Amino acid sequence: MCKDWLDKKYLKNRRARVLKPVFSFLLVLTSWFTMGQVTSSIDSTSIKIGEQITYQIKVESGPEDLVLFPEGQSFKPLEMIESYAVDTIKKDANFELIKKYGLTQFDSGTYFIPKQKIVVGSKSYFTDSLKVEVNNIQIDTTKQGLYDIKPLIEVKKPSSNWLQTLLIILAVIVVLGALAYWFFFRKKPLTEEEKIALLPPYDRAKLALKKLEESPYLENSEYKQYYSELTLAIRNYLDEKVYDHALESTTDELINRLRLLKDGNQIDLSAETIKNLESILKRADLVKFAKSEPDKELAKLDRQTVDLEIDHVKEALPEPSEEEKLMDEQYKLEQERKLKRKKQWTLAGAIGAFIVLIFVGFGLKYGFSYVKDKLFQNSHLELMEGEWVDSAYGVPPVYISTPEVLKRIDKDTDDSIMTKTTTFTYGSVEDLGVSVSTTVNQNQGQQPQGMQPQQGQQTPSNPEIDLNAAGEKIMKGFEDKGATNILTKQDKYTTPNGAEGLNVHGTFNVSGKEMNYSLFLFVAENNSVLQQILITWPQNQEYAEKIANRVIGSIELKKPE
Incomplete structure (x- = not known):
């Protein structure tokens, strides 16, 4: 009895030892086949700044499978500059689909193309992440001369469609003149x-x-x-x-x-x-x-x-006397003057009615408030409808869209602190104003204003930036310029490209005006750079508020690594 039990136990263990390698082989084969349906590759793992690489995804699918490739900017930190059409190759009863993307990067460094999700039928697959080296372009300074930055020059904004506007005005004047002559000054034949x-x-x-x-x-x-x-x-x-x-x-x-x-x-x-x-x-x-x-x-x-x-x-x-004749002549002249004044008033009334008619027509189409502001040349409306400037300010850059070019102001603070602030401004805090500032710590062993070491630690080589302290400094600047009744709120803020910072916003009074403000604070370059964007605008002014919202919506920064 004991011997039979031992024989059965031996046979069972032997069968397990034989089947285990078979199962392992089948599992590996199944895994290889499944992963073999979706593969990805790039044509180069090392490029120069701005150079394009081709990222390829290859999918094997059945004739009835629906395949969905990545769309949009899903390759960050690399930028997709072109999405090519899908190539289809028939292989026996299946199809091989090849999708290519053109990618690039404008900053040097080591980057990884993230995993991409591909849907085949009802299943989802993910590609491997791929490493890409982006190298600087080497410049031989012995052959290429270096020059100072050119000074700022005033650039006049091109007048758009001025010829068309002039022709329309001349046409209106000619039509009004012709109507006035025909109805009021032309010698009409008498009835x-x-x-x-x-x-x-x-x-x-x-x-x-x-x-x-x-x-x-x-x-x-x-x-x-x-x-x-x-x-x-x-x-x-x-x-x-x-x-x-x-x-x-x-x-x-x-x-x-x-x-x-x-x-x-x-x-x-x-x-x-x-x-x-x-x-x-x-x-x-x-x-x-x-x-x-x-x-x-x-x-x-x-x-x-x-x-x-x-x-x-x-x-x-x-016979009429000389006095009566003179009175008759004066009466005749007075009648002529009355007739002339009547024509003038009639002409003025016709022109006024024409202007009112035009105002009402444009008012019904575009809104009476807009037509009034357009007629009286509202400065904020002209800025809003003018040619906006999309530019980058400071290093690292702050990308922002403004109605006018921001002017550069460089400030060197106390030598013992060794910080440098570069500011680009337009307008003032008493009206519509935009300011972009970049404060750089030029001595890593020191700490710039608004930067504090972490509690319990010695001053680090890269001190942590205190955004609250930086915001308080801006508020102090408001007070120095005569601002009163300053109300402040703080919120976390994330730009459209994912850079996180602090938004300090609220209201204040200055020079009898009620103003809104919105201050955005960010850190960059391993906590060595403080970036500040300040927008101020008058309260209860429709176009100023629209300009401020448009400027705020355009803010973008390089996302900290």
């Missing part, structure tokens, strides 16, 4: 009514009677219209030459007035003329208001009588 209105009162009355004689009123038995125009002709003449209320007076009032003028020797009218006019005016009243129909021949005789009596009235009028 028939205007020609008649310019005739003297006597000629106008005679012309009216002549037209009445040629009219078909009597043939059509239109006596009311006939006598209306007949009395209007005589009343108009009397109104202008004898009695200035002749048109609105009744027949009795007009005749009584003529008799009073005759009795006062103001006009030498005969009693027969007055009687004839009274008879005709009363007969006209009967026709107009009582629907009387006189004989046709009597109506013709009345027109002839009025024609004759107008001559008598003209003869009875006294």
